Amino acid sequence: MKRDGATTSLWQHNLPDYQPKNQPFPADKVFDVIVVGGGITGLTTALLLRKSGKTCVLAEAQTLGFGTTGGTTAHLNTLLDTDYRTIAEDFGEENARLVADITREAINLVRNHVEQYGIACGFEELPGYVLAQDEKQARDLDEIVEASQNAGLLAELVPDAPAPLPFRRAAVFDRQAQFHPTQYLLALAKAFEDAGGTLLTDCRVTKLDEGDILTVDTPQGQLRARNLIYATHTPPGLNILHFRCGPYRSYVIAVTLADESQYPDALVYDMQEPYHYYRTQEVDGRRYLVVGGEDHKTGHEENTEACFRRLEAHVRAHFDVTSVDFRWSSQYFENTDGLPYIGHLPGAGDNVFVATGFSGNGMTWGTASAIVLNELIVTGGSRYRALFAPGRVKPVAGFTTFVKEQVEVAKDFFSGWFSQSDIESLAELSHDEARVVNYQGTSIALYKDEAGKLHAVSPTCPHAKCAVAWNASEKSWDCPCHGSRFSPDGEMLTAPARTDLSPVDIREKVQL
Ligand SMILES: Cc1cc2nc3c(=O)[nH]c(=O)nc-3n(C[C@H](O)[C@H](O)[C@H](O)COP(=O)(O)OP(=O)(O)OC[C@H]3O[C@@H](n4cnc5c(N)ncnc54)[C@H](O)[C@@H]3O)c2cc1C
Structure with a gap:
């Protein structure tokens, strides 16, 4: 199954692309x-x-x-990235209850679909554990649990957690769920x-x-x-x-463990910034521990491989890992409020x-x-x-900072965003390396693939004229402003852009 990146996620594995029924194009309807x-x-x-x-x-x-x-990693939660303490403070307690209601409705809807259509997707309702690892996090967790209870969720502090992770305080949130997305x-x-x-x-x-x-x-x-x-x-x-929406990337690895008892029978989260998220999924008869984290703003991390390495080191520090079977990254959009x-x-x-x-x-x-x-x-x-x-x-x-950040990124690029790299760097490009170079006044986004072939496109995102940045893990040009993404040859992978990056004829412009 195709995905918008070069790595393979656990969810693409062994699944074909969906073939729709062969209907005539509905032009007149x-x-x-x-x-x-x-x-x-x-x-x-x-x-x-x-x-x-x-x-x-x-x-x-x-x-x-x-x-x-x-x-994705396909946790289904009533417990959210924005905690209920924050939702109640910013939107009021009644609205916090509305949020709890709709998230419960959403999980129920997935369960109803699974039952009604007999979908074999490993859907399971499970508890979700949040682990506070220092005193400040523990105090925050106390307040989050109380606010979640006020919003109508089943949440409480507990002495134990079902994962070999250190914690000072733990809370359990009932009736979360997971599935194969x-x-x-x-x-x-x-x-x-x-x-x-x-x-x-x-x-x-x-x-x-x-x-x-x-x-x-x-x-x-x-x-x-x-x-x-x-x-x-x-x-x-x-x-x-x-x-009002900022693009972020998050990294995931799916590993197998030597010790069966280490697979959590729950969804688990720490409270680090960015936080790690853990769960177990069986696919084709094999169990995987699926762990995500290392989030950063799209286009703001030069060494995306290091993100995978840090994530793997984190997992190996706490779990007895036999093999890393899948690793992938993907993009989400953070809201403002x-x-x-x-x-x-x-x-x-x-x-x-x-x-x-x-x-x-x-x-x-x-x-x-x-x-x-x-x-x-x-x-x-x-x-x-x-x-x-x-x-x-x-x-x-945070609203002002967030919007300012988004607007300033755009403004910077509207008013001249040329890279300082010059033609020298072009000559030094190794295999499987990419860079934006400036050659005779023209900026070129260059990728030299593993076979040594050069792929050259304009680095100007057609959406809002920002400059794209290379994502070495997914082999894509990612726009840090609004999250549009493109293949090495400029093909658009992810909206909001509507068109591809413009091609550059490097033979005419660059003598290599
Ligand atoms: C690493 C990671 C882990 C995550 N884990 C979780 C999790 O555990 N639980 C959770 O709740 N959420 C999680 N999320 C977030 C969640 O996965 C996403 O928010 C969700 O998948 C978005 O689904 P979507 O259908 O809105 O968008 P997408 O799945 O991105 O689908 C949008 C589709 O629109 C198509 N499209 C775009 N432009 C056009 C166009 N012009 N014409 C036609 N088609 C177009 C695209 O090709 C794409 O297929 C995670 C996100 C990341 C990055």
């Missing part, structure tokens, strides 16, 4: 809804809409699960098609013409509908949400929707988005509408 994007958000939303009686087409640019859904995704796709939904892969949506009837361009032709949902993880084009953006896309008509800003909880938020968007489209309202409205202005602590 006006659908109720076009869903753009075939990750967990798009597929869950499309299925719910279809079950609500809406005619629906889902268009995925590549293959189902190509985006972060193929590179791509097995689940492909089963949703089948359910959607069986229910009469239209599914198109290799179908990138490139342009939207607004009106009561929306028209989008795709390479296969135009699609028309009364509503459109961007389930693209971040919406394409330039939007205010790109200044602690909650995702689900609802009408700011700046677009009332019939254009979006779901983004999920931080590290997009299995839960992607599923929750489907619930909210289905309600908004089917009934016109939802009790969650205001809380998650993408147009909300919520100046909480």
Whole structure:
């Protein structure tokens, strides 16, 4: 199964790309809804809409699960990256209870799908443990547990934890869950098609013409509908949400252990900054410990291999590792104020929707988005509408710094971002190395592959004119501003860009 990176995730292993039913391209039909994007958000939303009686087409640019859904770790949580103490302080206690409600609804929805469609995806409800490792974290954990209880969750301090990790204080949160995300995704796709939904892969949506009837361009032709949902993880084009969502990368390894008793029978998290997340998953009869961490802002870490090395060293320090079987990294979008953006896309008509800003909880938020968007489209309202409205202005602590950071990154690049590297560095490029070089006043993003072939593209991201940075692990050019990603030859892998990086004819410009 294809994914948007060079490494292979545990969830791609032994799974084919989904082959949609061979239907004629629906050029003449006006659908109720076009869903753009075939990750967990798009597929869950499309299925719910279809079950609500809406005619629906889902268009995925590549293959189902190509985006972060193929590179996740698939914890399903009511416990979130933004803790309930912070949510209650910033949004009020009533809204904290609403957040707890929708996250529970999301986990229930996944369980119902697994039962209804008989999906073999290793879905399990498990407790989640949070481990505080110093006094400050322990005090924070006390408050988080209390705020979580106030929000209606089952949480308590406990003396033990089911993992060989040091801790000063531990808390358990009941009724979290885990599953195999791509097995689940492909089963949703089948359910959607069986229910009469239209599914198109290799179908990138490139342009939207607004009106009561929306028209989008795709390479296969135009699609028309009364509503459109961007389930693209971040919406394409330039939007205010790109200044409210920052792209981050997180690293994962799946290892096998010598001592069976070390596999946690729970979801486990420490409270470091960035935190580590641990769980066990059996795939094809083999058990894996899946551990994530080492997060950083996209494009801000030159040595991405070192991130994997630090993560592996951390795991080996606490677990008796036999082998590292899979390692991959993937991208998520951090929101500004602690909650995702689900609802009408700011700046677009009332019939254009979006779901983004999920931080590290997009299995839960992607599923929750489907619930909210289905309600908004089917009934016109939802009790969650205001809380998650993408147009909300919520100046909480950190907001100014966050937005300033996003805007300044963009401003820098708008006003001249040329690399200082010169042509000398080009000559020194080793195999499997990349660099942005400046040659005769032109910046060139150069990658010399393992066979010694040079791949040259413009380093200017077509989205907001920022400069891309090389990601050595996934062999991609990543944009630090809004998270667009491109292959060494410039092919767009990840939105919000709509087009590829411009090719550079290095033979004309560079004599090597
Ligand atoms: C390492 C890592 C671990 C994580 N672990 C967890 C976890 O344990 N639990 C959790 O809840 N969350 C986790 N997350 C977050 C979660 O995985 C994501 O938020 C979630 O997968 C996003 O799903 P999505 O469907 O919204 O987006 P994606 O899965 O990225 O899907 C978007 C799709 O849209 C397609 N697309 C883009 N542009 C277009 C276009 N113009 N036309 C057509 N298609 C287009 C893309 O090809 C892609 O397939 C993790 C994230 C990372 C990076």
